[in-house]
């Protein structure tokens with residue numbers, strides 16, 4: 001049942017999808033008509049509603065993709081396909097503690113916070129306060145403030161934490177952080193790095209090999225959306241052609257026997 005302060009997706013059509021927090025006395029407007037949020041309190045998610053113009057719309061429970069499309073993103077942010085694989089391949093689980101740099105607009109941060117749950121922690125570093133302010137607003141909007149710690153620090157000087165479960169890097173020169181990541185990680189813990197160019201893969205991969213990481217992989221994910229139209233099903237004309245590469249490895253320990 002929808003309550004005040006809940007997040008909803010107002011789905012009018014594929015081009016008009018709005019992420020909204022339910023507040024009494026507020027309206028959501030669009031060129032297809034407006035919806036008074038008072039009218040949806042107490043309804044079930046999935047319900048069809050009528051806009052002020054008579055057009056129909058639906059109230060959906062937001063997915064992470066809806067959240068991704070609905071939040072502010074002044075910096076280049078990671079794409080859902082990359083975020084999903086970074087989380088999947090890292091081996092983290094709800095309740096874990098992870099480090100992240102840089103925070104940027106906080107899109108990876110919120111995805112990690114969503115996945116780790118109320119007992120988990122994302123400790124996220126950035127050198128830019130203005131970026132972290134935006135990320136903080138996004139984290140607060142989603143109600144994840146208790147799961148995220150923001151730190152204003154250059155991670156090329158090291159992390160403050162030790163024994164963390166995984167480390168995620170999306171910054172220009174991750175190879176300068178690899179030795180500090182090794183110190184901060186639990187043995188067997190994953191480092192997962194995103195870089196936009198092939199040149200960065202080489203430097204990062206070599207740094208991982210030289211600093212005690214094993215099980216190193218560099219991968220690219222390609223996602224194509226298809227239009228669903230009778231007799232004209234084919235890839236959509238417009239789409240994201242390139243995002244970047246994911247490099248990952250695991251912390252090894254020297255033999256103790």
Ligand SMILES: C[S@@+](CC[C@H](N)C(=O)[O-])C[C@H]1O[C@@H](n2cnc3c(N)ncnc32)[C@H](O)[C@@H]1O
Pocket residue numbers: 075076077078101102103104105106107108109125126127128131153154155156170171172
């Ligand atoms: C591309 S953005 C990260 C986007 C983020 N992953 C997201 O999905 O919203 C890169 C961020 O790294 C930060 N950064 C760059 N060098 C850094 C460093 N040495 N230590 C900490 N943060 C750094 C930048 O200020 C910037 O905000």
